[in-house]
Amino acid sequence: MAAVLELRDPPDTASPRSESLDTGSPDAGSPTGNGPAAAQIGDRVLRGIATGSGGFVVVLVLLVGFFLVYQAVPAITHDHVNVLTSREWSVSGGTLRFGVAGLLWTTVLISLLAMVIAVPISVGIALFTTQYAPQRLSQPIAYVIDLLAAIPSIIYGIWGVTVLSPELEPVQRALYHLGGLPIFENQGFASGSVFDGGVVLAIMILPIVTAISRDVFERTPRHDVEAAWALGATRWEMIRMAVLPYGRAGVVSGAMLGLGRALGETVAILLIVSAPANGAPFHASIFDGGQTFASKIAGDSAEFPSDPGPYIAAGLVLFVLTFVVNAAARAIVNRHKEFAS
Amino acid sequence: MQLIRAGVTAGVLAAALTLAACGSDSNPSGGTTPAPDGATTAAVGTAAAAGSRIVCTGAGDLKSDGSTAQQNAVNAWIKAYDRACGKTVVYSGGGSGQGVTDFTGGKVDFAGSDAALDPTKGEVAAATKECGSPALDLPMVTGPIGVVFKLNGVKDLTLTPATIAKIFTGKIKTWNDPEIAGENTGATLPSTKITVLFRSDESGTTQNFETYLHTAAPSDYPATPSKTWVGVGQGKTGSQGVQQALTTTEGAIGYIEWSYTGGLSLAKVDNGGGPVALTAQTAGKAVAAAQVASNGGDDLTLKLDYATKTPGAYPIILVTYEIVCSKYRSATTGAAVKSFLTYTASAAGQNLLTSVGSAPLPAPILTRVQAAVAKIS
Numbered sequence: 001m002a003a004v005l006e007l008r009d010p011p012d013t014a015s016p017r018s019e020s021l022d023t024g025s026p027d028a029g030s031p032t033g034n035g036p037a038a039a040q041i042g043d044r045v046l047r048g049i050a051t052g053s054g055g056f057v058v059v060l061v062l063l064v065g066f067f068l069v070y071q072a073v074p075a076i077t078h079d080h081v082n083v084l085t086s087r088e089w090s091v092s093g094g095t096l097r098f099g100v101a102g103l104l105w106t107t108v109l110i111s112l113l114a115m116v117i118a119v120p121i122s123v124g125i126a127l128f129t130t131q132y133a134p135q136r137l138s139q140p141i142a143y144v145i146d147l148l149a150a151i152p153s154i155i156y157g158i159w160g161v162t163v164l165s166p167e168l169e170p171v172q173r174a175l176y177h178l179g180g181l182p183i184f185e186n187q188g189f190a191s192g193s194v195f196d197g198g199v200v201l202a203i204m205i206l207p208i209v210t211a212i213s214r215d216v217f218e219r220t221p222r223h224d225v226e227a228a229w230a231l232g233a234t235r236w237e238m239i240r241m242a243v244l245p246y247g248r249a250g251v252v253s254g255a256m257l258g259l260g261r262a263l264g265e266t267v268a269i270l271l272i273v274s275a276p277a278n279g280a281p282f283h284a285s286i287f288d289g290g291q292t293f294a295s296k297i298a299g300d301s302a303e304f305p306s307d308p309g310p311y312i313a314a315g316l317v318l319f320v321l322t323f324v325v326n327a328a329a330r331a332i333v334n335r336h337k338e339f340a341s
Numbered sequence: 342m343q344l345i346r347a348g349v350t351a352g353v354l355a356a357a358l359t360l361a362a363c364g365s366d367s368n369p370s371g372g373t374t375p376a377p378d379g380a381t382t383a384a385v386g387t388a389a390a391a392g393s394r395i396v397c398t399g400a401g402d403l404k405s406d407g408s409t410a411q412q413n414a415v416n417a418w419i420k421a422y423d424r425a426c427g428k429t430v431v432y433s434g435g436g437s438g439q440g441v442t443d444f445t446g447g448k449v450d451f452a453g454s455d456a457a458l459d460p461t462k463g464e465v466a467a468a469t470k471e472c473g474s475p476a477l478d479l480p481m482v483t484g485p486i487g488v489v490f491k492l493n494g495v496k497d498l499t500l501t502p503a504t505i506a507k508i509f510t511g512k513i514k515t516w517n518d519p520e521i522a523g524e525n526t527g528a529t530l531p532s533t534k535i536t537v538l539f540r541s542d543e544s545g546t547t548q549n550f551e552t553y554l555h556t557a558a559p560s561d562y563p564a565t566p567s568k569t570w571v572g573v574g575q576g577k578t579g580s581q582g583v584q585q586a587l588t589t590t591e592g593a594i595g596y597i598e599w600s601y602t603g604g605l606s607l608a609k610v611d612n613g614g615g616p617v618a619l620t621a622q623t624a625g626k627a628v629a630a631a632q633v634a635s636n637g638g639d640d641l642t643l644k645l646d647y648a649t650k651t652p653g654a655y656p657i658i659l660v661t662y663e664i665v666c667s668k669y670r671s672a673t674t675g676a677a678v679k680s681f682l683t684y685t686a687s688a689a690g691q692n693l694l695t696s697v698g699s700a701p702l703p704a705p706i707l708t709r710v711q712a713a714v715a716k717i718s
Contacts, residue, residue: 275576
């Protein structure tokens, strides 16, 4: 990840002056001692491998998209309700009636909730470890955070449903009274609400966003920091003037990676968040239950109907959603890159 | 500053430690929960003693697939059978639908299903074509469905089908509702809100529970039974998911297979013949009240009488079938299937069921199953 980010670094940070501050690593562009002929073969082989890898992944994604469309279209054409606007899901009888509106809503809501909780905390952790904590403290914290990423999501799910969800009930009750907005309305899901799922999801994406934010904050150009100090800035002013503007693109791309994980998270959500009954009225509340694309597909996978078309259609919408989110992220990163340089 | 740093570190470390601890000790107990009636040791003892009487015929390993409702039972049988015969029977719990599809597609030697082959879906024709002989539905496992609740201070609760239907459709919202109180005179019921829990995945348990409500209380539960829950409440995935939520949610009520109800409070059901608690005997009595609705021959499709008023019969039951060919194309496969099912339908095999939260078949039906198994070739 660091390598990818480095490629996107503004050119001035890769200037010889800043590199000479490093511990004398050899210049990446310098020849390694082999003859020109050997180097030429090396060039060609590497070029071939790199092109092949790039082409492979593009073909793979295109094939996935093609497969999803090919398998989903028959089910969508036989659907008796609008696939995008309906919340019905009845696929085992003779007539297909299914729509993904409910799944789309829950997926987006729970992911946004996780982002709202996780991103500020992640940026805080990254700033603490890079700007405030002494070296001997920042390393162990980094390890602990990375450890969070290594915990399998089934463990998060079981922990969420047995430990966290009951503990969050009072918090949830307190939030019911927050301004009377529909999004905080009590829907009787004392445990197993989208809110519970969002909190666990936030913990799950925390390490990703933190790791990338930390990487970019660490790479804040020395001269920017020195300049801020020279102007008599306090630590907060230095961070605001030098570290945050420089790291913004990295934080956004870290957040988008986290969002990608949140959108696709399956097992933890499946275990924690209760599904509303078929035909239950829609509530725009984070204290209602719900099913995401991934948890719906996983939950029903044991008893798929003979034609899994509706589930593939749901997968297709998730595919498109992820694509749109990533495209938006790319656009944001590119725009912020100009600000940073 | 120093204080803040230390605090943050300690917090992060504590969180990590809590997570690590949860990974090791909070796994929900699996389907091997002992039966709630304490018959465990006796039944296992009988089976172990009878292990030597398993007749091993036929060659090769058997493949099977189907209902998860009978998975615990089949796994227990397979363990005993494999030990006695040194052969391997594989049962993958892919669900009833998957089991039937695999059977008609010739991928497995027999299938388990919580519903008999459906002629209207062409399943009977497809199975007969694949077998080259009539396919049979043989009832083998009785899986009672428990109405389970969690209510502080209340251990004993009796409910009529109409009340159960009203609770599960949201018409009765609190535990001290006059209708519940009227059926439980003397009990102190709190005003706790009722939280209904249901299976969010498609499930034969849901279908059987809905069929029960629809048959025993048609005016209070008019919806057509299906594998998808139609009512109110919060959906959890799998029997384990519902079980888990029931242990943590005060005021919750739900329906789960008996094998998952260990440690939870079970409601008595009053179909009109007095309150009946769920035991192997009461469930067996309800199966005995069933009609054999077979389409002739050795097929033993049962028509369960969910509305039975027989005193002492627990009416909410699910019967799983083994779907087999009456005459296999390969004689050795036929002999192996016959050998395995002869064991499962034997007294030893049926006695094993109470240890895994299922109930044995009542004698009149079991005799017919044994006769049908004997004719498999």
